Amino acid sequence: MEKNISFSRSQAEYIENIAAIMRIRARGEKPLAMVHTYGCQQNVADGEKIKGLLSEMGFSFTEDVEEADLVLYNTCAIREHAEDRVFGNVGALKNVKRRHPSLLIALCGCMMEQEHVAERIRKSYPFVNLVFGTHVIHRFPELLHQALVDGKRVFSRGNEEEDAVIVEGLPVYRDGSTKAWVTVMYGCDNFCSYCVVPYVRGRERSREPEAILEEFKSLVDAGYKDITLLGQNVNSYGKGLKRPITFAGLLRMLDQVPGEYRIRFMTSHPKDASKELLDTMAEGKHICHHLHLPFQSGNDRVLKVMNRRYTREKYLELIRYAREKMPDISLTSDVIVGFPGETEEEFCDTLSLVEEVGFTSLFTFIFSPRKGTVAEKMDDPVTPEEKSARFKRLCDLQESIAAKRCSSMVGTLQRVLVEEKNSKTGLLTGRTEGNIVVDFEGSDQLIGSFATVEITTARNWILGGVLRED
Ligand code: SF4
Known part of the structure; x- marks a missing residue:
């Protein structure tokens, strides 16, 4: 049974101690941390908690690894490619640490919850000081303190009890x-x-x-x-x-x-x-009126071996109901191409579903076997070349659909949340309710507020517009 607990007061002592130690190490300056988060929004949210804790420990943040006192990679395990990138970037820190021996290197996130990854770091990356998983973020100050004070390498993943815990009250540093x-x-x-x-x-x-x-x-x-x-x-x-x-x-x-x-x-x-x-x-x-509803495959046999527990028809029924209730709804989804054993006909079912629904955008992935999952051991007769060719066909189809959908918005008025000014174009950039990017001219003062924009142009999935009075 899960339990919700509050961020522990015992961590506050570690936070204070680390702040004092780091002040000395940084010779009275504010210590600097470079934190990089890979992967999904959940990881981004975790990264903001880690930055919140670091901020309480007196750290400011930098993007420059050469001036950092601590480098932390918050990793993602969802695809092999993401893992390879992490290992590559961690490897590159070896030389940085040679130049700056006092640099602290910490790795956390989903990859670090996997025993084989922790083992690889232990053996092949001896310059990494701290490795901790997603379940022990609330103990990050204690673990960092251990690495700092004992000078030993620290490895920590959640135990059964910690895996069922929700910790409230962690500080958050929002980007x-x-x-x-x-x-x-x-x-x-x-x-x-x-x-x-x-x-x-x-x-x-x-x-x-x-x-x-x-x-x-x-x-x-x-x-x-x-x-x-x-x-x-x-x-x-x-x-x-x-x-x-x-x-x-x-x-x-x-x-x-x-x-x-x-x-x-x-x-x-x-x-x-x-x-x-x-x-x-x-x-x-x-x-x-924006629904991200991953369908993964348009074929019932593939959905079954994916263990998704819905059918193509059930998915399409939901979409029909959503459109009936919200004709303006923007639909986005995730899809996997080249799942083990996917035939050409089965892939064509995915294409036809994409055509039938008309998604605003799609996150398309080629199947990536993950250690310890059921699919890792499935026979996979589809060649990488065939998977890449299917991937391209799917992306081409989606691009043409997105272009048509965006073109159909020309002439409409959209409520846009203005996010920032594009430094290259000088235009303001915002998002519609359906999460589509809109560029338009306007004053910087609009950043952070809602504006009404008439859509005048559409380039694939980016709209251009003109500011209108509300
Ligand atoms: S629903 Fe399926 S794909 Fe999504 S996180 Fe859970 S196991 Fe992974």
């Missing part, structure tokens, strides 16, 4: 002032046959709605305008809580908070996405 992430649940119970997440992030556990509401209100009060609720499978939110609540119920509760802001959420699983959720989106005041 932006317009967009913010709020984790509503952790872990995943689905065990899709290709996915490593249930092994590295543990079982599903939900935060208490009151804790989420409090964090959410503080973000709205602080002026955040685009708040994304995060979970590996948000539609399972609430299961296991003493007072049961559905994800739709949570959305309705947050939607009542007064203010000018948008709510997004990710990721939804089609097997758990309900009509109640779609009705709530349609009726909400602040909930974006």
Whole structure:
């Protein structure tokens, strides 16, 4: 049974001690940390907590590895390519450490929850000081203190008890002032046959709605305008809580908070996405008409071996219902090409589903075998060349669909949240409710607020527009 606990006071002592030690090591200057996060939004949210802890320890942040006192990579295990990149970047730190022997190197995130990765770091990267997994972020000060004071290499992953814990009250250092992430649940119970997440992030556990509401209100009060609720499978939110609540119920509760802001959420699983959720989106005041609903494959046999537990028809039924309730809905999705044994006909089912739905954008991936998953051991007669060719066909199709969808928006008025000024073009850049990028001319003062923009041009998935009075 999961339990929610508060960030421990014992960590406060470590924080103070580290701050004192680092002040001396940095000769009275503020110590600098370079933190780089790989992977999904959940990892980004974790990275903001790690930066929050570092900030409490007196660190400022830098992008320059040469001036850093501490380098931390918050890693992602979802694909082989992402792991290779991490190993490459960690390897490159060897020379930096040679030049700056006092540099502290820490690695955390999903990769570090895997024993074989920790073992490889232990053996082949002796210059890494600290390795810790996703379940022990709340003990980061203690672990860093150990590495600093004992001078030994520290390796820590969660134990069974820690894997079931939710720690509230961790400090957060948010990178932006317009967009913010709020984790509503952790872990995943689905065990899709290709996915490593249930092994590295543990079982599903939900935060208490009151804790989420409090964090959410503080973000709205602080002026955040685009708040994304995060979970590996948000539609399972609430299961296991003493007072049961559905994800739709949570959305309705947050939607009542007064203010000018948008709510997004990710990721939804089609097997758990309900009509109640779609009705709530349609009726909400602040909930974006944007649904990220990964379908992964358009073929029922492939979906079965992926252990996705829905059919193509069930997926399409959800889409039809969503469109009926929200004709303006923007749909995005994830899809895997070249799952072991996928035939040409089965791949064509994926193409036809993409055509039928007409997604605004797609995150397309070639299957990547992950150690310890069921799919890792599946026979895979499809050649890499064939997989790449299919991948290209899918991307070409999606590009033409996205271009048509964007062109159809020319002439419409869109409510755009202005995020920043593009330093190259000098144009303001913002996003529509459907999460499509819009460039337009305007004053810097609009950054961080909503503007009404008439769409005048469409280039693939980027729109251009002209500012209009509300
Ligand atoms: S739902 Fe499936 S793909 Fe998503 S995190 Fe869970 S196991 Fe992985």
